[in-house]
Amino acid sequence: MNQHDSHPxxxxxxxxxxxxxxxxxAVDDVSIxxxxxxIFALLGSSGCGKSTLLRILAGFEKPTAxxxxxxxxxxxxxxxxxxxxxxxxxxxxxFPHLNIWDNVAFGLKREGMPPAQIKTRVEEMLELVQLTAxxxxxPHQLSGGQQQRVALARSLAKKPQLLLLDxxxxxxxxxxxxxxxFELVHIIESVGVTVVMVTHDQEEAMTMASRxxxxxxxxxxxxxxxxxxxxxxxNRFVADFIGNINxxxxxxxxxxxxxxxxxxxxxxxxIDHGIGGSIGMPLTIAVRPEKIYISKTRPNVNVNLFSxxxxxxxxxxxxxxxxxxxxxxxTVVVTEPNGSRLENIDITWDDRVFFWWDEADPVVxxx
Numbered sequence: 001m002n003q004h005d006s007h008p009x010x011x012x013x014x015x016x017x018x019x020x021x022x023x024x025x026a027v028d029d030v031s032i033x034x035x036x037x038x039i040f041a042l043l044g045s046s047g048c049g050k051s052t053l054l055r056i057l058a059g060f061e062k063p064t065a066x067x068x069x070x071x072x073x074x075x076x077x078x079x080x081x082x083x084x085x086x087x088x089x090x091x092x093x094x095f096p097h098l099n100i101w102d103n104v105a106f107g108l109k110r111e112g113m114p115p116a117q118i119k120t121r122v123e124e125m126l127e128l129v130q131l132t133a134x135x136x137x138x139p140h141q142l143s144g145g146q147q148q149r150v151a152l153a154r155s156l157a158k159k160p161q162l163l164l165l166d167x168x169x170x171x172x173x174x175x176x177x178x179x180x181x182f183e184l185v186h187i188i189e190s191v192g193v194t195v196v197m198v199t200h201d202q203e204e205a206m207t208m209a210s211r212x213x214x215x216x217x218x219x220x221x222x223x224x225x226x227x228x229x230x231x232x233x234x235n236r237f238v239a240d241f242i243g244n245i246n247x248x249x250x251x252x253x254x255x256x257x258x259x260x261x262x263x264x265x266x267x268x269x270x271i272d273h274g275i276g277g278s279i280g281m282p283l284t285i286a287v288r289p290e291k292i293y294i295s296k297t298r299p300n301v302n303v304n305l306f307s308x309x310x311x312x313x314x315x316x317x318x319x320x321x322x323x324x325x326x327x328x329x330x331t332v333v334v335t336e337p338n339g340s341r342l343e344n345i346d347i348t349w350d351d352r353v354f355f356w357w358d359e360a361d362p363v364v365x366x367x
Contacts, residue, residue, distance in 0.1 A: 011036035011194055012057070012162060017066035019052050019218075026052040027063070028218035034211075039188060039195045041209035043202060044241075049218035050198045054164050057196060058087045070162060086160035090167040092151035094139040100126070101135040104154045111158070125153040128187060145176050152184065156191055163188070165197035169204060181207045202242050206230070214238045236365050239286040246292075246332050247365075248285040252277050262364070266326055270303040272359035277366065284365040289335040291361040294322055295354050296347060305356040308332065310349055322347065324355060 010033030019027040027049045034040045042050035055061040057068060059080035068076045075083055086107075094103050104125050108118045126132045129149035139147055148168070155163055168184065169177040185208050188195055199205050205212050206226040213223045214237070222229060222238045233239035240247065250264035257274045262283050269285050277283070299305065311331065312323035315338075322334045334355055347353060 010034045011038075011071055012196070013067075013069040014053075014057075015067040015069070017053070017056060017068070018064045019049075019056060019061060020064045025218050027056065030066075030218075030220050032213055032220060032223060034194065034196060036194055037192055038210045039185065039197065039208055041205040041212045042196065042198045042215055043200070043205040043212050044215035045200055048215040050200075050215050051166065052218075053215075054087070054166055054196065054198045057162070058085060058164050059083050060087075084161040085164060086155040086158060086162075087164040087166065088151050088155045088168060090170045092139075092147050092171070094147060094150060094154075096139055099136050099138055100131060100142070100150050103139065103150055104157050107154065107158050121157055125157050128156070128190065129153045144172050145180050148172065148180060149183070149187075152187060156187075156193065160193065163193045163195045165195060167199055168197055169199075169201075177201075177204070178207075184208065206242075214241060216241075231363075233286065233363060233365070235367055236284055236286075239284075239363065239365060244289050244333055244335075246287045246289065248287075250283055250285060252279055252281050252283055255279060259359075260364075265328060266306060266330060268303075269362060270359050271362060271364060275364055275366075281366075286363040286365055287357055287361060289321065289333040290319075292332070292334040292355050292357050294324070294334045294336060294347065296351055298354050299356060301356050304359065305354060306332075307352065307354050310347060310351045310353055313347070313349060322353075324353060 012034040014030055014032050017027050017030040018025065030053060042053060044050050052061060056063050059078060063076055067074050095106065098106065101122055104122045105118050108121060126135055129152055131146060131149055131153065134142060134146065139150065142150065169180055172180060181204060197208065209226060211223060211225055212229050213220045214229060215221065216237055222234045229238060230242055233242065236247065239245050248264040248269065250262040250269065252260065252275055253263040254261035255275050255277060260271045260273065260275045262269045262271065262285055264285065306326060308324040308326040310322055311325045314321040319335050319337050324332045324334060326332065332355065
């Protein structure tokens with residue numbers, strides 16, 4: 001399980017944070033613990049409270065209630081400039097009239113750092129983000145990805161204890177984003193700075209973060225590593241928000257210590273462990289598309305076997321996606337790696353197919 005669970009106190013702690021704007025609760029009783037050196041993502045759709053939470057950490061918003069502790073010090077009442085924190089905005093906010101060197105040096109000059117030290121630090125930062133050759137250029141003469149790295153160099157120049165990233169890759173196109181994700185993580189890890197980043201892009205959070213907090217309506221619904229969030233969602237919202245998933249509503253019909261059965265509209269789902277619930281209680285079964293097998297011939301399995309007609313097929317290079325319609329009109333998404341099971345290559349539209357999954361694969365959601 002989560003390696004961080006053994007740390008009740010973190011480098012950055014929020015305790016019961018609340019932020020109200022008139023009668024709207026933007027941040028609703030949020031308590032999270034972030035360890036030194038982590039890249040921690042706040043993930044959620046627009047209006048979930050993640051940006052407000054980031055602004056509270058930066059000092060741009062005062063919490064209505066609760067505390068923010070950085071390295072044991074309550075900083076909730078500190079103005080932004082008194083916090084050992086730097087925030088990098090989605091727009092990068094570079095000064096267009098200054099060259100790259102002066103953009104990176106800007107905060108250091110304002111702090112009154114001696115010129116010789118500034119020179120050393122700026123050169124160190126430009127080297128770190130591999131932009132030494134561009135020092136004399138203006139921001140508009142750089143690509144989006146390069147501007148992004150200038151903004152990062154400027155944010156890291158003051159050696160903040162905490163770096164806040166607001167949709168750090170939002171301004172880049174998809175291909176560049178993917179490459180920049182790895183560059184960014186590499187730079188951050190080489191400096192060893194603690195990072196809290198806000199994103200609505202689940203792939204970005206899964207790729208960059210050591211842990212993720214999934215937010216909705218101002219609340220944190222689950223905190224975990226990318227693998228935990230994906231494989232073991234604790235509720236329906238998280239299951240549905242991260243990746244593709246098939247959700248089946250049903251009732252608990254058998255519950256023993258080493259097995260259980262959930263009756264859904266389409267039949268019975270067998271699980272290889274007990275639920276510890278009451279018979280008849282409503283449950284949701286969540287099954288990832290890549291956990292489901294598909295075949296035109298009936299397999300030699302007795303449980304979790306269903307059938308339907310292929311309505312759609314999507315080819316995505318390394319895998320294919322099948323949308324199968326069951327007899328009652330319910331559709332199920334199945335993804336198969338291409339080239340791994342040769343018998344599935346001949347599945348085509350309107351074929352009648354069998355699909356099934358192992359008893360260990362579904363996740364049982366109680367709410």
